[in-house]
Amino acid sequence: MPNIEIAVVPVAGLGTRLLPATKSQPKEMLPVGRKPVVQYVIEELTRVGVKQVLFITGPGKTSIENHFDLNGELIQTLRETGKEDLLAELAFERKPVQYFFTRQRQLLGLGHAVLCAESFVGDRPFAVALGDSIIGLNAESDIGQRMAQVFFAQGADAVVAFERVPQDEVHHYGIAKPKNGGDIFEIADVIEKPSAAEAPSNLAIAARYVFAPKIFDALRRTKPGKGGEIQLTDAIRLVLREGGKVIGMSLRAGERRYDIGNFDAYFRAFVEFALADEKYGAAFREYLQTLMR
Numbered sequence: 001m002p003n004i005e006i007a008v009v010p011v012a013g014l015g016t017r018l019l020p021a022t023k024s025q026p027k028e029m030l031p032v033g034r035k036p037v038v039q040y041v042i043e044e045l046t047r048v049g050v051k052q053v054l055f056i057t058g059p060g061k062t063s064i065e066n067h068f069d070l071n072g073e074l075i076q077t078l079r080e081t082g083k084e085d086l087l088a089e090l091a092f093e094r095k096p097v098q099y100f101f102t103r104q105r106q107l108l109g110l111g112h113a114v115l116c117a118e119s120f121v122g123d124r125p126f127a128v129a130l131g132d133s134i135i136g137l138n139a140e141s142d143i144g145q146r147m148a149q150v151f152f153a154q155g156a157d158a159v160v161a162f163e164r165v166p167q168d169e170v171h172h173y174g175i176a177k178p179k180n181g182g183d184i185f186e187i188a189d190v191i192e193k194p195s196a197a198e199a200p201s202n203l204a205i206a207a208r209y210v211f212a213p214k215i216f217d218a219l220r221r222t223k224p225g226k227g228g229e230i231q232l233t234d235a236i237r238l239v240l241r242e243g244g245k246v247i248g249m250s251l252r253a254g255e256r257r258y259d260i261g262n263f264d265a266y267f268r269a270f271v272e273f274a275l276a277d278e279k280y281g282a283a284f285r286e287y288l289q290t291l292m293r
């Protein structure tokens with residue numbers, strides 16, 4: 001079975017819902033537990049065999065570039081000061097993956113961010129993983145591999161991950177109209193941020209996609225939609241309207257999506273990861289219990 005070797009990771013957004021935390025640092029670099037969010041995303045991708053990652057970046061995002069670079073000076077300092085045990089914390093720098101960066105020079109939406117990857121991706125299938133969303137506690141998910149398997153086995157034009165959300169939250173997400181039930185389903189339509197009344201289900205797009213390169217042609221023809229942005233959901237809709245095959249895949253039980261786009265979700269994610277921390281989790285739980293008394 002072939003694998004998906006290229007991933008596009010959009011990180012160009014301004015993260016305005018997390019101001020002031022994101023005034024001079026990218027939201028994708030905010031820590032959840034011990035690591036920045038985007039490190040979990042890259043670890044998830046490299047675990048399933050991705051070899052090239054293209055970040056779609058913008059001004060103020062250079063700390064992401066630095067984070068994934070080898071920092072020889074830091075390594076040397078740790079050695080010289082007898083802190084060899086901390087070198088393990090930098091092991092992610094040595095993952096067998098090549099990083100590429102391009103700027104989305106106008107913030108015209110997620111669809112436009114993905115379109116910036118066209119000349120890099122060429123005619124290869126590729127994954128898209130949003131840089132502000134972790135799948136599964138500690139990113140222990142093989143969703144990318146499962147999506148790639150379905151993509152090739154079914155000859156799909158796109159495979160999209162979904163998570164069920166409460167009905168009163170559907171207006172925050174792209175929502176699927178599935179053709180059939182089950183955890184892997186064909187999609188009849190996708191609607192960006194519908195009202196609860198318009199929403200055909202509560203299956204919300206969960207930050208992971210696999211695409212055939214034909215998505216670029218659809219993106220080029222996609223007009224600005226909700227919020228005046230070029231929406232990736234609208235391009236998927238165009239692929240569907242033109243007879244394309246789009247498959248949905250539900251996250252498994254326990255494989256939640258942690259989207260840190262607003263403080264409510266960010267606080268929850270941080271606390272959950274901190275509680276699950278091997279070293280600090282137990283003491284943190286006790287501390288929280290004292291606060292709750």
Ligand code: UTP
Nearest residue numbers: 010011012013014015016017109110113131132
């Ligand atoms: P969001 O819409 O949640 O991010 O996009 P945002 O625009 O940064 O958020 P707010 O509304 O201002 O708080 C989800 C992901 O897509 C990227 C973001 O960086 C984020 O990782 N994105 C979004 C882009 O790369 N370019 C865009 O034009 C929009």
